[in-house]
Amino acid sequence: MHRTTAGIPVIVEEVPRSRTAALSVNFSVGCRDEDKDNCGTAHFLEHIMFKGTQKRNARQFSELVEGAGGEMNAYTTKESTSFHVFSLDETFDVMKGLMADMMTVPLIDKEHVELERGVVLQEISMLEDDPEDYCRVLLDRSIWEDHPMANTETGGPECVKNLKAADLRRFFEEHYRPPNMCVVACGHVSAEDVVSWTERTFDDLTRAKKQNGRTPPLPRACTKVFPKEGDQAYVELGFPGFPGKHPDRKALTVACIILGGGTSSRLYQTVREDQGLVYHISTFPQSYTDCGIVDTFFSASIGKLDQVMKTLAKEMSSFKDQGPTEDEMKRAKRWIKGMLVRKLEGTDSRLYWQGEHFMMNGELADAERSIAEFEKVDREDVMRVINEIFQRKRMCAAMLAPQKEGEAAARRMQSLDF
DSSP states (O other), rough: EEEEEOOEEEEEEEEOOOOOOEEEEEEOOOOOOOTSSSTTHHHHHHHHHGGGSOBBBHHHHHHHHHTTEEEEEEEHHHHHHEEEEEEEEEGGHHHHHHHHHHHHHHHOOOOHHHHHHHHHHHHHHHHHHHHHHHHHHHHHHTTTSSSSSOTTTTTTTHHHOOOHHHHHHHHHHHHHHHSEEEEEEEOOOOOOHHHHHHHHHHTTTTSSSSSOOOOOOOOOOOEEEEEEEEEEEEEEEEEEOOOOOOOTTHHHHHHHHHHHHHSHHHHHIIIIIIIOSSSOOOEEEEEESOOOOEEEEEEEEEEGGGHHHHHHHHHHHHHHHOOOOOOHHHHHHHHHHHHHHHHSSHHHHHHHHHHHHHHHHHOOOOOHHHHHHHOOOOOOOHHHHHHHHEEEEEEEEEEEEHHHHHHHHHHHHTOOOE
């Protein structure tokens, strides 16, 4: 890892044999850094950044990107926003120039804000039409109620309708500056060139007016039903997890793979394969800088919901009492290693991984070190974390279901134990 004269972190992975180059500029600002009056600002701003700069309009941007054989995109999460470009190595200079324009002199004008508002509102509506994604939103709102971690990346319709160009401009000037950032490059690139570009582009900018003043959330244990017509129930079960730098994070990942990480997992085999109660069921751990969550998602017909929950509780009890088998440990570790190795075959995946890892942990990601840490996880580690994490008294459930039947199922759910 390198740093510019002004201290901006620059991560460069040189891959000389590659014919492509990738670059990302990452900022430590996301929807958890918004309040109730400006929810959705980071995501809305992400859209507006592509509407042109003081030097080029949006069409010129698109023509230059595609003329360079490239692609330009961005994403917003709870804790960060990333802008990234991919291109042929021979046209990397073009993409760096476009990225510099976008990051330093974006237009952010009233006309484009009004035009893009409708697109963002459509995106919010699409999210609410996807039961699995929307159920995760509802779980976040439930387990982290009254805390910024409950915010949704897209924001709410009422907030988005009220945001003005001046609000987006102010948010940009407050957050999208050093030291709230890092730069990552990967592929057929030169570390010296990327560091030099970063210094020229960002070192002389005024410092960010705001740095995040985040506080860890206090998770809630509850069961909430959100009405949805039909005969299907969509359920997210959440448990407080570990933050990114927690020493037991790797053990928790292994535990989640064994419990519900793939088609050979315990939950998939019993609930899906043996009993045919659901089409899909999965368990996944998500870490943030100062907190974490482990969620299990499934959907089932409302009439089978009780049976699913009883089976799930039985499997969790068995897992906590007996722990993993030696074969499960080996299979989970090999599955994780396979995912990681395959993921890092591509320039784009390596770019994302390095950026996301640094924004959460403040350190360089290292695949070999990560694999070695997973290999060190033993059966006792897994037993310890599953008994710490999967406690019935700490569970928060968000259910998207017909109201009457859902509320009745929620009441019956209170008698479950594991």
